[in-house]
Amino acid sequence: MTEEGKQAVAKARAILENYKGKKLRIMEVCGTHTHAIFKAGLRQLMPENVELISGPGCPVCVTPADFIDEAVWLATEKNAVITTFGDLVRVPGSEMSLAGARSEGADIVPVYTPIDAVEYAKTHPDREVVFLSVGFETTTPSACLAVQRAEKAGLKNFSILTANKTMDEAYRALKDSVDAYIYPGHVCAIVGTRLTEELTGEGISGVVAGFTPSELVTAAATLVELCSKSDEPFFRNCYPRVVTRDGSTAAKKLVEKYMEPADAVWRGLGIIPKSGMVLRDEYAAFDARKKFSVPSFKAKNPPGCRCGEILQGKCKPTDCPLFGKTCTPEHPVGACMVSQEGTCAAYYQYGGVV
Ligand code: SF4
Structure with missing residues (x-):
C-alpha cells in the first residue's frame, strides 16, 4: 500500500x-x-x-424455494439435465433439494459458468439441458451471452430457467x-x-x-x-478505480437485447415489482418456463428458518434458534446457510460475532 x-x-x-x-x-x-x-x-x-x-x-439466498421446486420438476418430470452453480444444489425445495433429486436418479450437473452449460448441451444433443440462471447484474450478462451462443449454434436443446434480479x-x-x-x-x-x-x-x-x-x-x-x-x-x-458513472455499456446492451424487467419473488421480501429479469418473447425457445410449460409452485419455507427476516435485516443469524444446532453449513436448513455468500454461513464461519 x-x-x-x-x-x-x-x-x-x-x-x-x-x-x-x-x-x-x-x-x-x-x-x-x-x-x-x-x-x-x-x-x-x-x-x-x-x-x-x-x-x-x-443470489442463492433470495431465490425462493418455488424456484427449486420448478427445477426439480424439470429434472424429474421432463427428464431435463439441470446445469447449475454448485450452491443451488443443496438449497431445500418444498419436497426435496436438487441433491435429493439427484439421489433419486435426476441428472444435476454443476457448472462454473452458463457457457459451460451451452457446451454441455452441444455435446449431449439427445438431452434437454436447462441452466438455472440466478443472480444479479453481475451474472445476468453471462446468462444472456449463453443464450446468444446457443442461438448462434442453432441449439434446440438448451434453455434457461430465470430467477435473475436487479438490486x-x-x-x-x-x-x-x-x-x-x-x-x-x-x-x-x-x-x-x-x-x-x-x-x-x-x-x-x-x-x-x-x-x-x-x-x-x-x-x-x-x-x-x-x-x-x-x-x-x-x-x-468509494470504489472509483473500478466503478464509473456509466458502468459496462457492452454488458448492459447485451442484457437489454435478450431480457426485460418483470416482477420477481424474493425470499423474505415477497414480490417486488420490476425487480426481476426474464427473457424477451423473441427468445421464448430458450425460456425453460415457456418451453416446458412449468407449473407454478407455492413452496413453504423450512419450519423455524428465519432467512426471510435476516434478508431484510430484521434479525441476525444468531437470533435463529436453529443456528449452529440443526442448521450448519454441512446440514443447512435454509438458503442463507447453504450459499458461500449467505449471511448465516458467514456468521457460522467467522464465529457468530454479533
Ligand atoms: Fe435459516 Fe439456518 Fe439461517 Fe436459521 S440459521 S435462518 S434455519 S439458514
Missing part, C-alpha cells in the same frame, strides 16, 4: 474510533461484502452506536429499515452509478465500496462521517 493509502486508512479508522453521533443502521447489501467485512474485522472496528446489518444480496428495487423496498447502504462494487461496476446517484432523490443514501479491507474501512468511515454531518441524502463512489 502506498504512503497515501496508509494515511487514508489511518484517517478512516480514527473517524470510526471517535464517532459518538446518532445511532446508525448501515446495510451491506451484498453477500461478498458480508464475508469481506467479517474477514477484515470491520465489525469489531465499528462504533458502538453503528449497527452493520446484512442485506438481500446473496435497485431492493434498495427501495428496504429503504425505511436502514440509514444508508454500502452498495456492492461489482454490481455498480456493471450498471454504473447513475441509478444510485438518483436514489438520493428518493431519500436513499449510500456509498459504493470495494472489497479489500482498506476499501471497506474507508467506505464505512465515509458513510459514518456523511451521516453525522447532515440529514440530507448522499451518494459517494
Whole structure:
C-alpha cells in the first residue's frame, strides 16, 4: 500500500474510533461484502452506536424455494439435465433439494459458468439441458451471452430457467429499515452509478465500496462521517478505480437485447415489482418456463428458518434458534446457510460475532 493509502486508512479508522453521533443502521447489501467485512474485522472496528446489518444480496439466498421446486420438476418430470452453480444444489425445495433429486436418479450437473452449460448441451444433443440462471447484474450478462451462443449454434436443446434480479428495487423496498447502504462494487461496476446517484432523490443514501479491507474501512468511515454531518441524502463512489458513472455499456446492451424487467419473488421480501429479469418473447425457445410449460409452485419455507427476516435485516443469524444446532453449513436448513455468500454461513464461519 502506498504512503497515501496508509494515511487514508489511518484517517478512516480514527473517524470510526471517535464517532459518538446518532445511532446508525448501515446495510451491506451484498453477500461478498458480508464475508469481506467479517474477514477484515470491520465489525469489531465499528462504533458502538453503528449497527452493520446484512442485506438481500446473496443470489442463492433470495431465490425462493418455488424456484427449486420448478427445477426439480424439470429434472424429474421432463427428464431435463439441470446445469447449475454448485450452491443451488443443496438449497431445500418444498419436497426435496436438487441433491435429493439427484439421489433419486435426476441428472444435476454443476457448472462454473452458463457457457459451460451451452457446451454441455452441444455435446449431449439427445438431452434437454436447462441452466438455472440466478443472480444479479453481475451474472445476468453471462446468462444472456449463453443464450446468444446457443442461438448462434442453432441449439434446440438448451434453455434457461430465470430467477435473475436487479438490486435497485431492493434498495427501495428496504429503504425505511436502514440509514444508508454500502452498495456492492461489482454490481455498480456493471450498471454504473447513475441509478444510485438518483436514489438520493428518493431519500436513499449510500456509498459504493470495494472489497479489500482498506476499501471497506474507508467506505464505512465515509458513510459514518456523511451521516453525522447532515440529514440530507448522499451518494459517494468509494470504489472509483473500478466503478464509473456509466458502468459496462457492452454488458448492459447485451442484457437489454435478450431480457426485460418483470416482477420477481424474493425470499423474505415477497414480490417486488420490476425487480426481476426474464427473457424477451423473441427468445421464448430458450425460456425453460415457456418451453416446458412449468407449473407454478407455492413452496413453504423450512419450519423455524428465519432467512426471510435476516434478508431484510430484521434479525441476525444468531437470533435463529436453529443456528449452529440443526442448521450448519454441512446440514443447512435454509438458503442463507447453504450459499458461500449467505449471511448465516458467514456468521457460522467467522464465529457468530454479533
Ligand atoms: Fe435459516 Fe439456518 Fe439461517 Fe436459521 S440459521 S435462518 S434455519 S439458514
